[in-house]
Amino acid sequence: MNKRAQRLTTLATGVVLGLGAAGAAWSEDTLKDVMDRRGLTEKDLLAAAKTYVPTGGRDEFVVFASGGQSGQVIVYGIPSMRLLKYIGVFTPEPWQGYGFDDESKAVLEQGRTRGKDLVYGDTHHPAMSETDGAYDAKFVFINDKANPRIAVIDLHDFETKQIVVNPFFKSAHGGAFVTPNTEYVMEAAQYAAPLLEDGFVPLEEFNDKYRGGLTYWSFNKEKGRIDPENSFTLELGPYSQDLSDAGKKDSYGWGFTNSFCTERYVGGIERGRPPFEAGCSSKDTDYLHVTNWKKAEELVKAGKVKKEKGMYFIPLEQAIAEGLLYLVPEPKSPHGVDVTPDGKYIIVAGKLDSHVSVYSVEKIMKAIEEGNFEGKDPYGVPIIPMQDALHTQVNLGLGPLHTQFDSKPCVAYTSLYVDSQVAKYDYCEGKVLDKLSIHYNIGHLMTMEGDTINPQGKYLVALNKLSIDRHQPVGPLHPQNHQLIDISGDKMQLIYDMPLPLGEPHYAAAIRAELLQPAVRYKSGWNSRTDEQHPNRTRAGRETTERTCDADGKCTTRVMGTVIRSHITPEIIEAEVGDQVHLHLTNLERAQDQVHGFALYGQNVNLSIEPGKTASFSFVADEEGVFPYYCTEFCSALHLEMQGYLLVRPKGYQATEVSMVEGTLYSQADYDTQVKTNLETQAVIDQVVAYITARNFQDFPTAVALVEDATDQLGFAQESKKKSEDAAAKADWQNAMLWANQWWQYQVKAADLGLRAKNLLDEEGATVNK
Ligand code: K7E
Numbered sequence: 001m002n003k004r005a006q007r008l009t010t011l012a013t014g015v016v017l018g019l020g021a022a023g024a025a026w027s028e029d030t031l032k033d034v035m036d037r038r039g040l041t042e043k044d045l046l047a048a049a050k051t052y053v054p055t056g057g058r059d060e061f062v063v064f065a066s067g068g069q070s071g072q073v074i075v076y077g078i079p080s081m082r083l084l085k086y087i088g089v090f091t092p093e094p095w096q097g098y099g100f101d102d103e104s105k106a107v108l109e110q111g112r113t114r115g116k117d118l119v120y121g122d123t124h125h126p127a128m129s130e131t132d133g134a135y136d137a138k139f140v141f142i143n144d145k146a147n148p149r150i151a152v153i154d155l156h157d158f159e160t161k162q163i164v165v166n167p168f169f170k171s172a173h174g175g176a177f178v179t180p181n182t183e184y185v186m187e188a189a190q191y192a193a194p195l196l197e198d199g200f201v202p203l204e205e206f207n208d209k210y211r212g213g214l215t216y217w218s219f220n221k222e223k224g225r226i227d228p229e230n231s232f233t234l235e236l237g238p239y240s241q242d243l244s245d246a247g248k249k250d251s252y253g254w255g256f257t258n259s260f261c262t263e264r265y266v267g268g269i270e271r272g273r274p275p276f277e278a279g280c281s282s283k284d285t286d287y288l289h290v291t292n293w294k295k296a297e298e299l300v301k302a303g304k305v306k307k308e309k310g311m312y313f314i315p316l317e318q319a320i321a322e323g324l325l326y327l328v329p330e331p332k333s334p335h336g337v338d339v340t341p342d343g344k345y346i347i348v349a350g351k352l353d354s355h356v357s358v359y360s361v362e363k364i365m366k367a368i369e370e371g372n373f374e375g376k377d378p379y380g381v382p383i384i385p386m387q388d389a390l391h392t393q394v395n396l397g398l399g400p401l402h403t404q405f406d407s408k409p410c411v412a413y414t415s416l417y418v419d420s421q422v423a424k425y426d427y428c429e430g431k432v433l434d435k436l437s438i439h440y441n442i443g444h445l446m447t448m449e450g451d452t453i454n455p456q457g458k459y460l461v462a463l464n465k466l467s468i469d470r471h472q473p474v475g476p477l478h479p480q481n482h483q484l485i486d487i488s489g490d491k492m493q494l495i496y497d498m499p500l501p502l503g504e505p506h507y508a509a510a511i512r513a514e515l516l517q518p519a520v521r522y523k524s525g526w527n528s529r530t531d532e533q534h535p536n537r538t539r540a541g542r543e544t545t546e547r548t549c550d551a552d553g554k555c556t557t558r559v560m561g562t563v564i565r566s567h568i569t570p571e572i573i574e575a576e577v578g579d580q581v582h583l584h585l586t587n588l589e590r591a592q593d594q595v596h597g598f599a600l601y602g603q604n605v606n607l608s609i610e611p612g613k614t615a616s617f618s619f620v621a622d623e624e625g626v627f628p629y630y631c632t633e634f635c636s637a638l639h640l641e642m643q644g645y646l647l648v649r650p651k652g653y654q655a656t657e658v659s660m661v662e663g664t665l666y667s668q669a670d671y672d673t674q675v676k677t678n679l680e681t682q683a684v685i686d687q688v689v690a691y692i693t694a695r696n697f698q699d700f701p702t703a704v705a706l707v708e709d710a711t712d713q714l715g716f717a718q719e720s721k722k723k724s725e726d727a728a729a730k731a732d733w734q735n736a737m738l739w740a741n742q743w744w745q746y747q748v749k750a751a752d753l754g755l756r757a758k759n760l761l762d763e764e765g766a767t768v769n770k
């Protein structure tokens with residue numbers, strides 16, 4: 001047996017005997033030694049033990065955090081706080097090919113605003129889709145505050161599928177928040193602006209012409225897309241609507257949106273006026289907006305609502321006349337509004353008030369039924385008396401912002417921005433239970449599934465605005481800080497700091513990891529952004545490059561190619577200057593994580609082609625030249641050889657009849673040696689195949705995928721074998737040797753896949769067939 005085949009056999013034997021995992025070397029240190037050396041206390045060790053996930057282990061919860069100005073969503077695990085993924089949402093993200101392949105460019109293009117391509121977003125509030133008020137692990141929505149947009153991420157593959165642009169608003173903070181069955185995604189405007197006109201309206205006409213608003217985006221769960229056709233927007237007063245939350249259980253059918261700057265103050269320092277901050281915080285109360293989306297939906301369905309700018313639009317007068325909108329005074333420049341898990345209370349945190357105000361849904365509904373109003377706002381919206389709506393107020397400290405809930409009944413946590421603290425309290429009794437200082441200014445906080453009907457308790461994350469001296473300094477711009485807090489006991493305990501180097505964190509949502517079931521691969525030839533079979537998919541052996549020219553002499557070169565370990569088909573693409581080039585590459589692999597990338601010199605392209613995916617790239621070959629391309633993921637031992645050339649010829653180029661001069665010449669002896677290796681390799685493969693097929697591998701989908709890929713590779717090996725034998729029959733030793741080597745390459749990949757399958761079966765405890 002020669003060396004190459006021997007190595008493979010050793011590998012196979014190693015796997016059979018399970019030698020790979022044995023004998024991990026630990027240093028001689030005791031725990032005490034490490035504690036002394038690193039200056040750790042017992043409390044530190046306890047915290048470490050609570051967060052540490054051993055190598056190969058998994059976290060209990062998965063977090064979807066807003067990436068702030070990065071326009072992305074950050075995914076990480078709890079309790080380890082280990083990063084898992086940045087999902088490109090409003091911002092191109094090259095590793096995922098997001099914004100680089102034609103399919104995802106089409107998603108980003110949906111987010112064009114006023115005809116402009118935007119390449120970032122200010123993401124604030126991720127919302128997980130819900131069924132009956134609990135997370136169903138299907139979708140995540142997130143808003144862009146700067147450019148009023150909502151994006152839809154599908155948790156089947158953690159990819160952004162859709163971006164919708166609000167046709168009315170000029171900013172949108174109070175989104176995304178979902179209704180209990182994800183019927184709608186709420187998005188409230190922030191800075192008042194003219195809703196129906198996009199042109200100039202002087203600020204002097206602020207009270208009359210500027211407006212706020214609240215959009216209920218209709219979501220089609222089957223399709224997994226927002227349906228703008230059935231969405232509607234409520235016109236609101238020109239107050240700065242801030243956060244929202246949807247009612248649930250007892251408050252199902254209603255939405256709650258708070259606001260600040262109900263003073264309707266317009267600043268203008270340069271006009272000699274005090275700044276916005278003074279004029280927008282001079283009154284003691286602002287307005288909580290109470291909206292009846294169920295009733296609004298009925299009006300829309302009954303054809304009683306008109307469309308403006310292509311979307312159902314409910315003007316203030318209609319909302320008032322139909323009983324869709326009420327106001328409740330709330331103190332003072334409030335920020336967060338959060339509905340309790342049972343839907344009975346609404347907790348409002350006033351930035352400039354030391355209390356949280358706990359409103360009773362029952363009392364609000366009673367006031368509405370009885371017509372108990374203390375008056376109307378300047379636009380005629382009825383105002384419910386604050387005292388008649390309040391359940392209680394709890395004095396927590398300075399700068400209350402956001403609230404989340406515990407699995408324990410009546411227990412809530414509110415962030416205190418100015419005090420840099422988390423307050424734990426009983427909102428039923430109105431009692432403070434505990435306070436914990438964090439580092440430093442906390443914005444949102446998040447408990448596990450803490451905005452659903454069944455919060456999971458256990459952990460809380462403080463999403464802090466400023467980390468100041470907390471981490472290794474990296475210049476004037478500091479990392480952001482997520483701090484993990486153990487809330488399982490009576491006293492909160494800070495157990496971990498995670499610096500985040502991406503953007504200001506706003507909200508985040510954490511879901512039990514066990515609820516997530518993402519895909520391992522796509523159906524072969526899949527457009528992952530539309531979730532349909534790709535019209536330009538290709539199968540193995542059907543790869544084509546076609547050049548067509550129209551009557552005006554405009555030519556198109558279209559490549560329908562494939563990628564599989566370890567080559568791109570085609571390896572040579574020829575086009576002519578001026579051609580429109582379309583490249584469509586399908587990954588033929590099925591094995592888990594067997595991704596290939598694609599980069600092409602000078603064309604700003606980087607594709608990520610996961611198993612089954614078809615990704616495309618289009619460009620105009622505007623200059624003649626030589627453009628190497630290659631796979632960007634180290635996908636196999638011969639990854640570096642996964643390469644090719646795009647040759648852009650000058651116009652009218654005539655190839656001369658010069659045949660390729662070979663770099664190396666091979667003899668019959670080379671061929672014979674190679675064939676010997678191949679036959680020995682085949683013997684090893686046969687062993688592995690026998691091992692696998694003797695077991696119930698069909699019961700393990702991952703193993704089945706590996707076996708399918710291996711079978712493909714063996715099929716290709718057979719084709720190469722035939723070609724080498726044909727060449728050998730003609731004594732063409734050059735081609736005989738090269739095809740024999742290709743035959744071996746396919747065998748190696750088949751063996752690698754087979755060994756992975758075998759390894760997996762051993763780990764899973766597969767049983768021998770009877
Ligand atoms: Cu940063 Cu919810 Cu946009 Cu508060 S928001 S912190």
Ligand code: CUA
Pocket residue numbers: 564565566595596597631632633634635636639640642
């Ligand atoms: Cu495919 Cu590297």
